[in-house]
Amino acid sequence: MKKCRASSRILLIGAGVSGIAAATRLLQNKFGNVQILEAEKRIGGRINTIPFGDNVIDMGAQWCHGEQRNCVYEMVKDLDLLDFTGDFFSGVRMVRSNKEVIPLELGQQLYGIADMSVPKGSNAEAESVGSHLAEHYWQEIESQLPQVDRALATEALECFSRHESSILASDNLFEVSGRLHLEYEKCSGDQLLNWRDKGYARFLRLLMKVCEDEPEELGALEGCVLLGKKVVKIEFIDPDKVRVVCEDGDAFDVDHVICTVSLGVLQEQHERMFSPPLPAEKVNAIRSLQLGTVDKMFLEYEKQPFPDDFVGFFCLWREEDLKQLRCSDFAWLEGISGIHKIKHQPRLLLVWIGGPHGRRVELLSDKRVLEGLQWLFCTFLRFDVPPPQNFFRSKWFANPNFRGSYSYRTTRADELDTGPSDLASPVMGGDGYPRLLFAGEATSQSHFSTVHGATEAGFREADRLIKYYESCKTNR
Known part of the structure; x- marks a missing residue:
């Protein structure tokens, strides 16, 4: 017999923004038994705002990307929480490893040519982003900047590729499907809306209806979240019941599970986490999509070490310098995509x-990392940068509860004709019973890798259960 909203037991795995969005919507729609299990000792998932410097920093999600058709922006646009970044980064310079600063106009031209060489629209399906970029970049160079030094143009292409890989979270652009730019729907407007001195945690508080002047509380989710509860097993013990087992031995028998763990965790644990195994279509999606690594390093100084007219710089490695770097203890510096x-x-x-x-x-000590950064500053900059007063960095891959930062579509997913929609599809029980549902940014067909995509995915799965129970007229 179908239960009603008040009596059905719903368990969410993960108290990131997707899990919080789903839970709050379920509670708003009179579901009476909603609980979240979170492996970390905090809520937020890949939103992690902490005090640092003059106010706060975001170790994970940092910007609201766009204004139109963006559920995050729509929820906060009238609350004076966001600030337009505008052309703040337009003055970031290209600097070569011999300290040569590329003229700003030329640097912008080279970056613009590379950007227009990324597959977009109808050109996005045939090949990888890397192969499309490599071919079309040099065609545009010949057309627009035939006089430019080829070594400089090569360095600029490699620099852009690192930056684009950082944006997409890929190891390289040749593993990124050209369809990514076709499927991802960019929300028009400022792509780097910042949270001033509040951080992305303010959005979580808004979802949970925690007032601005209240201390750190869970608001609408008070009593619904258990921290430090790492899930190790999800079992279908009968057609209409799911058992969730935690690392500490606690077990929960529920009617529905909404799994919002990261794609990286699914890739690492799905074979031993789910019993019986997940359907082949979902396994293909888990194995074929990818959760990339993007990390941040925050350096705090007594006063800003960069000149007023110097927003930041991209590293252009000359061929001979790059060869030496790759043979040194600082080889990891090649992975830096920008400093600003x-x-x-x-x-x-x-x-x-x-x-x-x-x-x-992520495996190196802070001391060793700072030594490398100081060497980089000395190699590229004509002015001195002192050692920082404080230093803090993210380690998203090393954390077993994440195993990466955000997802992207791979060429392998194209080969297997799979994608976020297969990852998002629920595992059904008898008579159309949605017993295991999936949310999170990687399950978003058009807004993967974003907070608004993760939020939409949480709402989507909550709405799936709301619709399933809409025929129930009572709250028994």
Whole structure:
């Protein structure tokens, strides 16, 4: 006999934004037994705002990407929480490893040619992003900048590729499907809306209906979240019941499970986590999509070390210098995709690193990392940068509860004709019973890799259960 909203038992795995979005919507729609199990000792998942510098920093998600058709922006646009980044980064310079600063206009031209060479629209299906970029970049160079030094143009292409890989979270662009730019729906408007001095945690508080002046509380989710509860097993013990077992031995028998763990965790654990095994279509999606690594390093100074007219820089490695770097203890520096100032944090610098170099640097000590960064500053810059007062960095891959930062579509997913929709499809019980549902940014067909995609996915799965129970007229 079908239960009603008040009596059905719903368990969510993961208290990231997707799990929080799903739980709050279920509670708003009179579901009476909603609980979240979170492996970390905090909520937020890949949203992690912490005090640092003059206010706060976001170790994970940092920007609201766009304004139109963006559920995050729609929820906060009238609350004076977001600030337009605008052309703040337009002055980031290209600097060569011999300290040569490329003229700003030329640097912008080279970056623009590379950007227009990325597959878009009808060109997005046939090949990888890397192969399309390599071919069309040189065609455009010949057309627009035939006089440019070829060594410089090569360095600029490699620099852009690192930056684009950081944006997409890929190890390299040749593993990224050209269809990614066809399927991903960019929300128009400022792509780097920042949270001033509040951080992305303010959005979580809004979802949970926690007032601005209240201390750290769970608001609408008070009493619904258990922290430090790592799930190790999800079993279908009969057609209409699911048992969830935690690492500490606690077990929960429920009617529905919404799994919001990261794609990286699914890739590592799905074979031993689910009993019986997941359907082949879902396994193909788990194995074929990818969760990449993008890490941040925050450096705090007594005063801003970069000149007023110097927002930041991209590293252009000359061929001979790159060869030497790759044979050194600082080889991981090649993975740095950019270094720049931060709005609303006047004394900080932010360093981005990703891919295999990002995973490698997570294993190094802070002391060793700072030695490498100081060497990099001395190699590229004509002005001195002192050692920072404080240093803090993310380690998303090393954390077993994440195993990466955000997802992207691979060429392997194209070969197997799979994608986020297969990852999102529920595992049904008898008579159309949705017993195991999946949410999270990687399950979003058009907004993967974003907070608004993760939020939409949480709402989507909550709405799936709301619709399933809509025929129930009582709350018994």
